Amino acid sequence: MLVFTLCLYLWSWLSSIHGLEFRYHNSVEMEQYLKDINRTYPEITHLHSIGQSVEGRELWVLILGQHPREHRTGIPEFKYVGNMHGNEVVGRVLLLQLIDYLTSRYLKDPLVTRMLNSSRVHILPSMNPDGFESSARDCIYAVGRYNKNGVDLNRNFPDAFESNEEEREKEVRAVMDWLKTETFVLSANLHGGAVVASYPYDNSNKGSELQGGKSISPDDDVFFHLARTYSFSHTEMHNGDSCTDFVGTEFVDGITNGYHWYPLSGGMQDYNYVWAQCLELTLEISCCKFPPEKQLPGLWEANRPALLAYMQQVHLGVKGVVMDSYGKPVQNAVVEVAGRKNLCPFRTDRNGEYYRLLLPGNYTITVTYPGHKTLTQTIKVPYGPDSFSALTHNFLLQQSDKSSTVSPSPQYCTTPHLENTATGLMMNNSTPLLPSVITALTLFILQRLLQS
Template identity: 80%
Template sequence: MFVFTLCLFLWSWLSSIHGLEFRYHNSMEMELYLKDINRRFPDITHLHSIGQSVEGRELWVLILGQHPREHRTGIPEFKYVGNMHGNEVVGRVLLLQLIDYLTSHYQSDLLVTRLLNSSRVHILPSMNPDGFESSARDCMYTVGRYNKNGVDLNRNFPDAFESNTDRERETEVTAVMDWLKTESFVLSANLHGGAVVASYPYDNSNGGSELQRGQSISPDDDVFIHLAKTYSYSHSEMHNRNNCQDLQDFTQGITNGYYWYPLPGGMQDYNYVWAQCLELTLEISCCKYPPEAELPGLWEANKPALLAYMQQVHLGVKGVVTDSYGKPAQNAVVQVVGRNNLCPFRTDRNGEYYRLLLPGNYTITVTYPGHKALSQTVQIPYGPDAFSALTRNLFLQKSDYSASATTPLPLLCTTLGHTESNSDTLLPGVFTTLLLLLIQRLLLS
């Protein structure tokens, strides 16, 4: 304990003089840095672990915001996840640099100050610290990609488009799934390497109606394209199509995940389908493990994009659904007409809902047991400029009928919804899933 305290003191002293170095910090150094930041900025940071890796390394998450220790009504939750593949290391470096930038510029930089005052930001620099520690400094090979058990973490999540019921969930994946149950995340991105492109859902398909012209199209495709373009055009090079040799030419620096290549068990689809959190996969470097001399340039190329993407958490509409007794309505189904999500979006434990939507007119419907169905049309402005989505609180009236006035949830949602605690609950097979999707669309049409 004394040695650790001494190391923390030395780290604090050195970082206060030199700032965070552009180099690859090992797991112990990263832990020292995060604890030092938490000690130096206690009012705007909170550090906690969401679990451990196979080898027992902590999965540290730093929360930044005006109220970092607890959720506040109307303040959306945002997250970045890095180093899911242990040998794709640039994301880990950039997220540590982002932490350094946000904490050092709070109250002196208007954009940073407004971001942290209007949202709660969660940063997991390394989801796969075991893989990082075993990685080889190589641009293209896979040494260190997998976790200690030799599993690709980005193929290990439950998948809505296939039956992967016999797959054991890795400890790092279970930690993230449990994390998603504790916070109502609205927007997210996970950082990878080996290409320069912003990829968006769906990553997978079972050949249903979502498969269109080689792409797997989600109900929020327009929002995802906007989010991907926000990152690619805020990046210094990403929007300039192909930035890496011998790779696909990505128009405008974006791609539908499935169109690029089918990916079963991916984290971004899991976030979107079950945790109602819109997530992108950001490929941010041609070389997975570039020389340290390239890190400052990679930071400068990505910094404006990382900040611009965070600001998009304020798209659309948000609010609180209240029942006939004036209490927050938990698990009320909040749907946007014309967007039939595989798992309908629901209010959280505080009765809050968040829907990322582009400017325009939308009809929102709310169903809740024992209450009349509510339908309202809203005109949504562009919220990011004001650092707030449109606020529309919704008030329900008691139903005249004893039956529940609500739309049945598809089996895959109730089986593996983000309120469940068992990470290996069975999913329906492909045929059953298609049947359930057909039933849901008939009910909502």
């Protein structure tokens, strides 16, 4: 008996050394794991809840980065969301494995170290813990898909193309409120039941966005690139092989426009893109929704390089600060890229920052802000992910002799969660930017010197 006990202790000790066990952790175990990670790596992690499920389970988010507790100038915010459908469980497992991978390799692996030093990564392993707890271990059937109220969370967000005014579920409201607190730049939500990277739009009102059976967004070229980045970094997805349920469905290069696959109203990825200025993909990462645990290591190895490569794409394009004539960062300046008429214009956040994911090339950018002259500049954007930094380009505005106004957002942009109804201005509840005034004055002086 003593020998057996010693062997069991040794096995447990070895398992802890070699990382997180490949199995399905229930909600209590997942919470304990996240708290343990936060205690073990307090310098690079911050754990918080963004809300609760219908049954009162916390929606835990772990933030990883060099400064996990606060936003810093020029450091883009990235997020992964898993287990939105409770019975699609592989994403939940992989995101816990990703947390283990990133924390254990920080300052040891150059790629991981540069990733966490140059971006702030938010991971919500389970958006639907109630559904997970009620799920049946089945590849196909939908037991556990919905939340406790029987609602599909990926049909419950406000939709840009059609009215869906039903009550928002607690989990959906939590995510909507979460999007107020950070200016997320890039995101993905992980699903199961297919192997493909799907990109916006998911819906259409059969307007000009509908082209050749696809619902095309103004940033279609960027979405296409992002989807291919994940697909071709995955060991199999780029082959375009269909799962049994989708025989006859062709996923060329392992990617698809969401609407072209099947129209979807109230989806989370369209909501992120239209109202939160965050480009998001839906990643279908396993044919079987709830596969046997023995398959989990293989699924991790297939997706691990893709998860890392996709995170690195947060450094595409251009970023910077918009300042008024006194060198003070301004909120709600409209930053528009010529040829990309977004349904809701991209605006600076409370720190005066903007981020635009763009492929390499020349772009004309126009900045408008009340009381200031419209500023238009053409810039050359290089490929940023290899250097872990998008191009930094700040805009210094000049006061106008005449009063000027910024064109109001279309009616469907004035959603309560993003707008101050008294002023019509976008709100952002992030921690105040550090540094702020000194940074702004320095940028102001440098830009004046360059112009002289």
